[in-house]
Amino acid sequence: MRTAIRLAVVISAALAASTALAQNAPTAAAATACPGNPNALGVSRVVEIDTAGGPGFGFEHFKAYDFLRDKEVVLTFDDGPWPGNTPSVLKALANHCTKAMFFVIGKHAGWHPEILKQVAAAGHTIGSHTWGHKDLSAKTFDEAKDEIEKGISAVSIALGGPVDPFFRFPALRHPPEMMKYLADRNVAMFSTDMDSFDFRMRKPEQVIASVMKRLEKRGKGIVLMHDFQQATARGAEQLLEKLKAGGYKIVQVKGKTPIQPLPEYNQIVMKEIGGGMENARPVSSVVKTISE
Numbered sequence: 219m220r221t222a223i224r225l226a227v228v229i230s231a232a233l234a235a236s237t238a239l240a241q242n243a244p245t246a247a248a249a250t251a252c253p254g255n256p257n258a259l260g261v262s263r264v265v266e267i268d269t270a271g272g273p274g275f276g277f278e279h280f281k282a283y284d285f286l287r288d289k290e291v292v293l294t295f296d297d298g299p300w301p302g303n304t305p306s307v308l309k310a311l312a313n314h315c316t317k318a319m320f321f322v323i324g325k326h327a328g329w330h331p332e333i334l335k336q337v338a339a340a341g342h343t344i345g346s347h348t349w350g351h352k353d354l355s356a357k358t359f360d361e362a363k364d365e366i367e368k369g370i371s372a373v374s375i376a377l378g379g380p381v382d383p384f385f386r387f388p389a390l391r392h393p394p395e396m397m398k399y400l401a402d403r404n405v406a407m408f409s410t411d412m413d414s415f416d417f418r419m420r421k422p423e424q425v426i427a428s429v430m431k432r433l434e435k436r437g438k439g440i441v442l443m444h445d446f447q448q449a450t451a452r453g454a455e456q457l458l459e460k461l462k463a464g465g466y467k468i469v470q471v472k473g474k475t476p477i478q479p480l481p482e483y484n485q486i487v488m489k490e491i492g493g494g495m496e497n498a499r500p501v502s503s504v505v506k507t508i509s510e
């Protein structure tokens with residue numbers, strides 16, 4: 219299995235296209251490409267992943283593809299989109315002109331499509347994280363397949379198009395039959411190199427310390443955080459400052475070929491969400507508090 223997919227995977231790296239086009243001096247990229255923030259993290263490298271055969275990434279579960287160089291970091295945020303917290307993370311990333319991956323819960327995408335559209339508009343990579351965040355190792359094959367496909371459909375409907383070919387299992391529980399299913403769907407699985415355990419933390423400084431400590435130990439890595447969590451949202455800006463000060467570089471991950479949702483699951487999701495997601499207006503323009 220591993221060896222079969224190894225041949226199918228190509229990771230091509232390039233300087234961030236915007237940087238290369240806008241400037242002939244890539245070393246000054248972050249400073250010059252991020253107006254108003256001379257200490258911006260920026261994006262040092264963009265990699266494109268050929269997800270044919272469902273390669274896995276993140277050393278906690280997958281050892282085959284070690285694509286990060288020393289000091290390189292991939293930022294990943296799970297369980298959004300969520301009001302308040304996700305926009306805070308987006309603002310911090312924008313202030314640093316840098317990019318992250320978001321692993322989105324389908325139900326949350328259905329509730330807050332306008333926030334997910336903001337994530338997409340900012341140029342971040344958006345993978346899926348099931349429909350309802352169930353532990354798939356405790357489900358039958360059909361139940362787990364429904365969770366995966368409904369999640370993909372929900373993200374696709376909210377965004378109005380195909381989805382980046384990336385998936386993360388809830389609680390990082392990887393049932394082998396579902397790994398095979400995703401491989402057949404040509405979706406890459408993202409575990410993590412280091413889990414921040416931010417969901418256990420109340421204070422932003424705890425999240426920052428957790429991430430920095432683990433990065434110092436490993437020197438590089440795919441970092442798992444949650445834009446859903448308030449402590450992470452509040453600490454995001456300062457975390458990015460610390461990463462910059464520590465000499466870390468951000469790698470942006472893109473998929474070579476998007477995944478198409480299955481039409482039958484689009485129908486199921488539209489029904490459960492109540493329809494209308496395709497044309498959803500921001501909640502604030504539909505529902506307004508007039509008395510409290």
Ligand SMILES: [Zn+2]
Pocket residue numbers: 296297347351388389
């Ligand atoms: Zn999660």
